[in-house]
Every structure is written in structure tokens, then in C-alpha cells.
Amino acid sequence: MSLLILVVDDEPDVETLFRQQFRRDLRAGRFMMEFAQSAPDALQCISSAGDTSLILILSDINMPGMSGLELLPKAKALRPDVPVIMITAYGDADTKRKALERGADALFTKPIDFMMLRNEIDTRVEQAA
DSSP states (O other), X not given: OOEEEEXXXXXXXHHHXXXXXXXXXXXXXXXXXXXXXXXXXXXXXXXXXXXXEEEXXXXXXXXXXXXXXXXXXXXHHHOTTSOEEEEESOOOHHHHHHHHHTTOSEEEESSOXXXXXHHHHHHHHHHHO
């Protein structure tokens, strides 16, 4: 069974950053990462995940078109079993409240604390095993 983490962010350099941070895990086949640069692309990825086991969705909040906060309830409707962590440059109390009210499991602020994210991913991989 393949474990999949979906990263949603409109900034193209995010994919490079995540692939560098998790290169050993990706090379070892511990999990796979897919990247979507918009909320509609993310919904397509979630819908077509097929036989891969989607274990985590990481989504930026501020994106053109549909925001991460608008994506969140749609993603949860498609896959209520999959935890969603929102990522934002603006970690104010109002943003955090909105994200949690709409079903986010957590809110991380940029720059991302990759040690904290790695712990979160490790937990999800262990639960899926």
C-alpha cells in the first residue's frame, strides 16, 4: 500500500523545498508526495487518489481563486478520514479559529517548522501501518 501526502500551495518553490526536506523518506518509499498548485487541482487529486492511502493534506490558506479555507470543507467532505493541516504566513487567532472551525486538524505558520511537520507525518505513517 502506498501512503500519500498531498501538499497544496500556489508557490512553485514549495515542491522543491518539501522534496529536499523529505528526500530520504521519498527515496525509501516510506510515503509519496503529490503537489497541487490550486484548490481545484487539490480536489482532483483527492478524488482520484484511488488505491493509494491518502494520509495527510497540507494546504496553504492564501491562494488565488479558491482559498485554503474554502478548500478545507470540500476536502473533508470528500475524505473525512484524512487530517488536514493548514499552512499560513499569518498565524493570527482569527485565522486559526476559522481553520479549526472548518475542520483543520492543526495550523502551521510559515516558515514551516519541518521538525514539527516531520513528527506529524511520522505519526500519520505509523497510524496507517
